[in-house]
Amino acid sequence: METKIGVFLCNCGEAIKNIDFDAAVKEIAKFPGVTCVNLSSDLCLEEGKKKMISCIREENLERVVVAACSPEFHEHAFGEVLEKAGLNGRLLSMANIREQCSWAHDGDVTGKAVELVKMAVNRVRLLQPMEMKELPVNNEVLVVGGGFSAINTALQLSRVGLRTTLLEKEAALGTGTEELESLCGFDTSSMVSAVEADKNIKVLTSARVMEVDGKIGDFSVRIRQEGGEILRKYGAIVLATGHQTELALDCELKLGLSIVSQEEFCRMLGNPSLETEPKTIGFIFDFCDENSRFPTLATLNNALAAKRRWGSEVYVFYKSVKVDSEGAEILYQEARDCGVVFLKSEVPPRIDVDNGQVKIKAKDVFLGEDIILVCDVLVAEELHLPTEETANLSSLLNIRRDSRGFCQEENVHLYPVASEKKGIFFVGGCRGDLDLGRVLTDISSVVMNVYELLSSGKILVEAEKVEADPQKCVACLTCIRVCPHGAIQLVRINGGKEVAGISDLACYACGICAAICPAKAINFQSYRDEEILAQIEAI
Amino acid sequence: MRIMNGHIVAFCCEHSAYPAADSAGRLGLHYPENVRVIRVPCAGRVDLIHILKAFENGAAAVLVMGCEDGACHHITGNTRAKERVKYSEILLKEVNIDGGRVRMFNLSPNAPHKFVRAVNEMTRITKESGR
Amino acid sequence: MENKNVLVVGSGISGIASALELANAGVSVYLLDKEAVVGGRSASFCCKATDICSRCSACVVLGKVKEAVTHPRIKLLTNSTMKKLSGELGNFRVEIEQQPRYVDEERCIACGLCTEVCPVDPKAIYPPFAEATPFSYILDKGRCLRFKGERCDLCRTSCPTKAIEFDLKPKEQELRVDAIIVATGFDVFDAREKGSLGYGRYTNVLTGLDLEHVFTRDGYLRLPTNGREPQNIAFIQCVGSRDKDHEYCSQVCCKYAMKLAGLIKYQNPDARVTIFYIDLQTAGKGFAQFYEEYKESIRFVRGVPVEILQTVSGELEVRFEDISQGKVCRDTFDLVVLSVGISPGKNTWDLARILGINLADNGFFDKKDSLSCNETNVDGIFLAGTCQGPKDIPDSIAHGIAAASKTMRVLAESASQRRGH
Secondary structure (H helix, E strand, O other): OOOOEEEEEEOOOOOOOOOOHHHHHHHHHOOOOEEEEEEEOOOOOHHHHHHHHHHHHHHOOOEEEEEEOOHHHHHHHHHHHHHHOOOOOOOEEEEEOHHHHHOOOOOOOHHHHHHHHHHHHHHHHHOOOOOEEEEEOOOEEEEEOOOHHHHHHHHHHHHOOOEEEEEOOOOOOOOOOHHHHHHHOOOHHHHHHHHHHOOOEEEEOOOEEEEEEEEOOEEEEEEEEOOEEEEEEEOEEEEOOOEEEEEOOOOOOOOOOOEEOHHHHHHHHHOOOOOOOOOEEEEEEOOOOOOOOHHHHHHHHHHHHHHHHHOOEEEEEEOOOOOOOOOHHHHHHHHHHOOOEEEEOOOOOEEEEEOOEEEEEEEEOOOOEEEEEEEOEEEOOEEEEEOHHHHHHHHHHOOOEOOOOOEOOOOOOOOOOEOOOOOEEEOHHHHOOOOHHHHHHHHHHHHHHHHHHHOOOEEEEEOOOEEEOOOOOOOOOHHHHHOOOOOEEEEEOOOOOEEEEEOOOOOOOOOHHHHHOOOOOEEEOOOOHHHHHHHHHOO | OOOOOOOEEEEEEOOOHHHHHHHHHHHOOOOOOOEEEEEEOOHHHOOHHHHHHHHHOOOOEEEEEEOOOOOOOOOOHHHHHHHHHHHHHHHHHOOOOOOOOEEEEEOOOOOHHHHHHHHHHHHHHHHHOOO | OOOOEEEEEOOOHHHHHHHHHHHHOOOEEEEEOOOOOEOOHHHHOOOOOOOOOOOOOHHHHHHHHHHHHOOOOEEEEOOEEEEEEEEEOOEEEEEEEEOOOOEOOOOOOOOOHHHHHOOOOOOOEEOOOOOOEOOOOEEOOOOOHHHHOOOOOHHHHHOOOOOEOOOOOOEEEEEEEOEEEEOOOEEEOOHHHOHHHOEOOEOOEEEHHHHHHHHHHHOOOOOOOOOOOOOEEEEEEEEOOOEOOEOOOOOOHHHHHHHHHHHHHHHOOOOEEEEEEOOOOOOOOOOHHHHHHHHHHOEEEEOOOOEEEEOOOOOEEEEEEEOOOOEEEEEEEOEEEEEEOEEEOOOHHHHHHHHOOOEOOOOOEOOOOOOOOOEOOOOOEEEOHHHHOOOOHHHHHHHHHHHHHHHHHHHHHHHHHHHHO
16 A cells, blocks of 8 residues: 655745746655645744644655755755654655755756655655664773872762763873973872772773773773773763873083073972972974963973072073963963063074083074073973874774874864763873863863763653664675774674674764665665665656 | 756765755855755765666756865765765666766865855856757 | 753853853753854854865854754853843842844745835845854844834735734843853954054954954955955964064964965965964974965965055055064055954953953963863853953864853752752
């Protein structure tokens, strides 16, 4: 028996003048399966929707085509109308006869409108109903890292009631936060104590991730610690694997007392028993790495501290100050008001070591002349780089990194903290450049995203929206390799056969797998091959 | 009702080209009437069989439209689509359908002018090839 | 989180980001905006892609607007402002005043018949910009004859859905909410305040925001005076930022100027583009790969111009101090774009007074302390987006999500406290 299809046309308040609706209705009534064709002037308004519901019920319609304005905002609303009339909301197809027909062309477009309806009718005939299902998820979170971002993420996750494991490769939490501490004024040891006292947080130190399997709501993580390996399950994973710095110096120049990193300089500042307070200090930043903010902020803070603590003469060599962080411009002015001298150059300064003293030579753009500075201590330029952990984990999780090797592909739809895989997030320096304000915001964003996914212990999904037919699947693994969201795995079905299993939780319904499957084994509800080809054939 | 100039099938990604086409309509930007848009969740959903079927069915040209390079909601969808379009050009040459009749265009949802430009470009190509 | 309500004041990208997170977590959200259209300023920003996406994030805004507008737990209240606030966290009472829209957005089907019959020119009733949501027609009281005392009923009688009504008064309602997120956005610096730069006097001097709208509306750049394609364009950075009255960097201008310059050059490879700057802000996710390219194709001049004069032939002569040459120079251009900065919104003072929240020295809403990013001095009122300080689109989204996160926490804490009793 032919599926009963109802077609509802809207002439948009009779404002659509370039479609001959009477003629269109006559043509459409001839399409196979179409049992009723209705013309309305206000289909999207309450009155129009009520009439549609009555018609669906009276005519016992099994599928509905709405030929009106764009489905972009209305498909969802008309789906609800179908549900109210007792039909599954997915048994609807829309023909865009307004924005993409009447409004887009001059002259009579009746022919095109009728054809668009035919395309929708052909498609709707094949559509299958879809049900929603609730799938359980594990609501424990794994945070990989042990620095400021990792610790604070864990603390905030705990406060919203989620159990978290902090996994740190070093023997203790809070390693490597000294610089951030002295610049931003927080206390690592009290944060670490808060973590240790928190019943919702488990800490694993001297631990490394060896393998990760599974998907959102059900990650299996193999962890190696001293003395053995354990297997744990988590609902979401947050990478907080930080960044590292490398001095941008020629290899002949050696670090010593006269050439230091920002972190070492912080230690000098905090050392009450420092032998000699440096009288002249030079800072260099923003030549080799023009894409980081932290060097500016570190320099400004340290320069001010040096001025205030030791009264030293401080000279800063730079190309552009990066002040696009909150409070940076004020800090920059403070530094200048305090007597820090800023020397702008176009090219990196030359550094020489002469009799234990450091000599910096640069051309100042304002003076137009070379400046030579002999200083006691040079805080050299640092490059901000991703860590090895970031590289390892990205590879284990099979997630992409950006052009500089930091976490997170440079795709605007992922910002701020998401990866291309549901349930995997990034926070802090592992994403790239950081300043305190942005890190704090990112931490809260991650917590919100994870909470949204896991807090109720279940996620509502469209059941079997994209499914591999076990009869046709030959387990060639193509879809598994190609899925950008890591939503497909090999699963064993009854009978022992291994086939592609697409997770309803992790799938984003893009259809890339359906297109690439050589056996055409993947059914993508609403966008199956038959449904697309049926539209083509209508033209 | 028969269409004179030979129709153009445009597979439009729901994140980019489809809303751009809507915006074009709202702005009152006109383009040739022989375009038939088929909405897909990602340009990467478009398969060879769809492109070939469109030509078999009489299309004068086929457009595959997805997000800008680097902005695909599904990361690699638009790249896959591009590769598939290239491969389809090779296959189509074997049946004497060539001259740039199948093309990939990248655009954003707020770029209605790009949509119109793409459609106009393909219409020009089909007219020049005399179909 | 059923039975919890949150008011989000402002439906720009940050407010929408907050609203979506809360709604997805089960909270009911009122999304308020004083405009007739949601999406805030960034909804009308243009795509700056060349051969590849330039990561400006303008398209992200449209996707999120669509999600918010179709979300079952988000209720839109456009044309609305806050008048009074009382109560506290868990029990705020907010008085909202909704200005008459005259065109009911729930009944307007954008058929265009009203515009056809409107007798004035320019039309007093017209569609919003193409990507606007809701896409309902707008009545301009300033142009409408009816509001000038004349009897004109043409649009109302022509409307097929009876969506137009004139005799309307502002509607008041009281909302009871558990928490409030303030996401009222920013205003751009009014470039007329720097009179010597000629904005408002010379037609071919535009702001960065004007340029965004030109591309959104037209898709390409033409000189406002004669419609020809400009060949020689200048961008001037830090207009209304990093000065006595704005002691902050607006964070967005260097990048938007470079991306717009890139777009101009992509459309017209022979065009010459110059950017006058003080310090180039090139940090941030995804920018490094573009910066190398920009260094090749754009002429960067250290030194900010102080004066622009129009020559007899209609070109714009820019006088600036070229720092690397150490002298004052002059250069002529077809078009000058002033990269205006982000300033606190005009009604920030009123809002601060109504809400009882503090303003920072720079005029934006103040955070509670340096380690909080969204909390204000009032429990239960949070800040999201540029109303707290300059941010680009990704940072605004992050800040909005963070505000939702903080809000969730206090809602969860107050719920568990009540259960404990």
